[in-house]
Amino acid sequence: MAMAASVPAVSDLVAAARRQFARSFGEEPPQVAVCAPGRVNLIGEHTDYNQGFVLPMALPLVTVLVGSPTHSQDVTIVTVSEDADEPREVSFSLAGGESALSPGVPRWANYVKGVIQHYGASPLPGFRAVVASSVPLGGGLSSSASLEVAVYTFLQQLKPDGGDNVAKALSCQKAEHTHAGVPCGIMDQLVSILGKEGHALLIDCRSLEVYPVPLVLPGPLILITNSNVKHSLASGEYAVRRRQCEEAAAALGKKSLRDATMKELEEVRSRLDDVIFRRARHVIEETERTRQAAEALRRGAYKEFGRLMVESHDSLRDLYEVSCRELDELVSAALEVDGVFGSRMTGGGFGGCTVTLLQAHSVDKAILHMQVCRHYTCMIPCLLFTPAGEGLSKVQILVK
Numbered sequence: 240m241a242m243a244a245s246v247p248a249v250s251d252l253v254a255a256a257r258r259q260f261a262r263s264f265g266e267e268p269p270q271v272a273v274c275a276p277g278r279v280n281l282i283g284e285h286t287d288y289n290q291g292f293v294l295p296m297a298l299p300l301v302t303v304l305v306g307s308p309t310h311s312q313d314v315t316i317v318t319v320s321e322d323a324d325e326p327r328e329v330s331f332s333l334a335g336g337e338s339a340l341s342p343g344v345p346r347w348a349n350y351v352k353g354v355i356q357h358y359g360a361s362p363l364p365g366f367r368a369v370v371a372s373s374v375p376l377g378g379g380l381s382s383s384a385s386l387e388v389a390v391y392t393f394l395q396q397l398k399p400d401g402g403d404n405v406a407k408a409l410s411c412q413k414a415e416h417t418h419a420g421v422p423c424g425i426m427d428q429l430v431s432i433l434g435k436e437g438h439a440l441l442i443d444c445r446s447l448e449v450y451p452v453p454l455v456l457p458g459p460l461i462l463i464t465n466s467n468v469k470h471s472l473a474s475g476e477y478a479v480r481r482r483q484c485e486e487a488a489a490a491l492g493k494k495s496l497r498d499a500t501m502k503e504l505e506e507v508r509s510r511l512d513d514v515i516f517r518r519a520r521h522v523i524e525e526t527e528r529t530r531q532a533a534e535a536l537r538r539g540a541y542k543e544f545g546r547l548m549v550e551s552h553d554s555l556r557d558l559y560e561v562s563c564r565e566l567d568e569l570v571s572a573a574l575e576v577d578g579v580f581g582s583r584m585t586g587g588g589f590g591g592c593t594v595t596l597l598q599a600h601s602v603d604k605a606i607l608h609m610q611v612c613r614h615y616t617c618m619i620p621c622l623l624f625t626p627a628g629e630g631l632s633k634v635q636i637l638v639k
């Protein structure tokens with residue numbers, strides 16, 4: 240029998256966080272509860288920091304934060320995460336200014352400190368809070384962005400800012416740059432904030448305009464498979480890729496690779512290092528693939544969408560070199576199953592998850608087949624096309 244991991248209900252996560260709040264801080268229940276989703280990127284990988292297009296969708300995997308303001312400037316945060324191999328509680332004082340917010344241990348708390356530092360209103364009161372998440376850590380499903388957005392949404396309940404969603408996403412992105420050392424693009428934060436039920440989001444990462452793409456009924460399903468290889472974008476390879484893209488854009492005399500064509504890239508090929516050429520080729524072609532994929536999804540052309548997913552994976556493996564053996568094996572195994580339209584790695588890479596578009600009747604077969612991969616650990620099936628958009632989540636203020 241094929242086994243798929245079930246997605247914990249948001250209400251269960253909130254209940255777990257509330258229980259921990261009572262254990263850590265006493266009987267008075269938390270006054271605020273918020274949640275923010277992780278995401279799966281359907282296509283458009285490593286294009287966001289090149290001002291290209293991405294096509295992610297929000298997931299029912301969320302980070303929940305419950306808490307209450309205090310009358311002091313002290314902040315205490317506890318995580319219920321079983322994954323955290325570091326202290327589960329951290330305290331600091333807002334009175335200490337930026338130095339109290341400087342990154343340190345535990346690393347998970349750096350996202351909280353970063354968001355506080357870049358928050359859009361002041362002064363903030365102290366607070367006590369508990370974090371609980373169903374987004375797998377380091378799984379390429381945006382566990383960090385969902386934590387950042389949950390924290391920002393929580394702070395908005397304590398001290399309202401201007402309420403601009405793009406400014407909110409940019410602050411959360413800045414937190415990741417300054418406090419996690421990852422020079423990420425804007426995709427994860429934007430989709431966590433603007434994710435829409437029943438839709439994927441085509442995001443123009445230059446204008447930051449978002450075009451919801453409705454998911455047509457009845458349609459195929461999305462299966463997310465965790466290779467359980469933990470990625471660490473902070474390890475440096477992500478930043479290296481970003482620099483290589485900037486080098487290519489400079490050689491082309493462009494502001495970003497978004498503005499370049501393959502013809503122009505071919506013209507400067509003799510002056511470019513082969514690695515830089517391949518990185519740029521991936522970005523230029525992936526940006527175009529993403530536009531085409533959004534159109535295909537609008538038309539319900541799933542075969543075409545699937546073909547573009549496979550091209551994307553091959554390019555990430557061979558040109559951008561951010562895949563790994565485990566992800567490649569999972570994708571190959573999925574593609575052997577009848578009724579699978581396409582499959583690819585999703586997110587930053589170097590481990591994490593694959594995303595597969597497939598017919599409903601093929602889900603069990605695909606899961607069984609992917610289990611032949613030695614590294615298989617966990618399948619998360621997400622119902623993509625349901626009338627109410629069930630299976631998608633969004634930022635919510637659960638209690639205020």
Ligand code: GAF
Pocket residue numbers: 280283284285286287288423424425426427586587588
């Ligand atoms: C990570 C980053 F955070 C995103 O901004 C994006 O670049 C992605 O990797 C790759 O597409 O998730």
